[in-house]
Amino acid sequence: MTETTNHGAVFDRCTFRGVRFNVSRHAGAAFTSCTFSHCTFFDTQFTDCKLVGSLFQQCTFNLFKVSGGDWSFVGLPGCDLRRASLQSVRMREADLTGARLEEASVTDVDLSGAQLHSANFIRCDLRGSDLSSLDPLTAHLGQATVSLEQAVVLVTALGLNVA
Template sequence: MPEPIEGVTFHDEDWYAEELGDRHYVHCDFHRVDLTEATSRGASFVGCTFGDVRFNVSRHTDSAFTRCTFIRCNLFEAEFTGCKFIGSTFDRCDLRPLTVTGGDWSFVTLAGADLRGARFTGVRMRETDLAGADLTGATVSGSDLSDAQWRGTRLTRADLRGSDLTGLDPTAVQRTGTIVDVGQAMALAQALGFDVRA
């Protein structure tokens, strides 16, 4: 891994289509940086702040954004494959449409986020804060959502098949047309106090 870049502030920089490779940033601030169509593989951002950064149509593979803060960032059609976002926070970001495949998004704060139509496949999302988030029409399949915070989450027509929904209170979410598999349906029924028998 290259030497880390620490404590640097980047303002109004044009990194359009930049190949970030395996760069390593620690406690850096990025403000109004254009990362449209940028790519990274094995890059690492630790404790960084991104403000008004454009990640539009960017592609990131096996990169880490741990304990980072994203404020008013635009992630239109951004894709993250095998990336880690452990402990990061998204505040007033444009996250549509977002595609996440694999990786670890545990302890991430997405409270109140607009995630309509987003796709999370095979993602570890333990204790992720989804309170008040809008997941209408989203796909969150084969993911570990155990102990996630769901209060007031909109799951209308969301596809949750194959995901671990341990801790989901069906009465605390908007669930019209939510798609679940048979095993999940049984677990949710039991959570409501039903005695499920063959």
């Protein structure tokens, strides 16, 4: 799949093992309930794609970009997404347990109901994202960038009253 340009292809319940998605571009495509195992995503872009219910296991992500689309119920537990760019994507009830998102850009992302326990958001830009599922006591948030509205959500999650 290296250097592939994919416009609208549909993959349902497929398993990708050891596949290189390097320098590939995917637009309006669907990878529903797929499993990605030991795959490489170097300089890979997904634009307005649907990956609902897909699972990523021991994959590598460098220069990884997602813009728009629906990634609800996606499993990315423990994935190293440092410096990734996730923008305006729906990730409802996604599993990001233990994911590494240091210095990533996670802006305007719907993370409602997402599993974020032990996720690392150090120096991550989270502006505009739904952080209602984020427990600031179990995630790493040092030097993350949030809006004032998000700060209120986080302070409230800590049990403090905002007056």
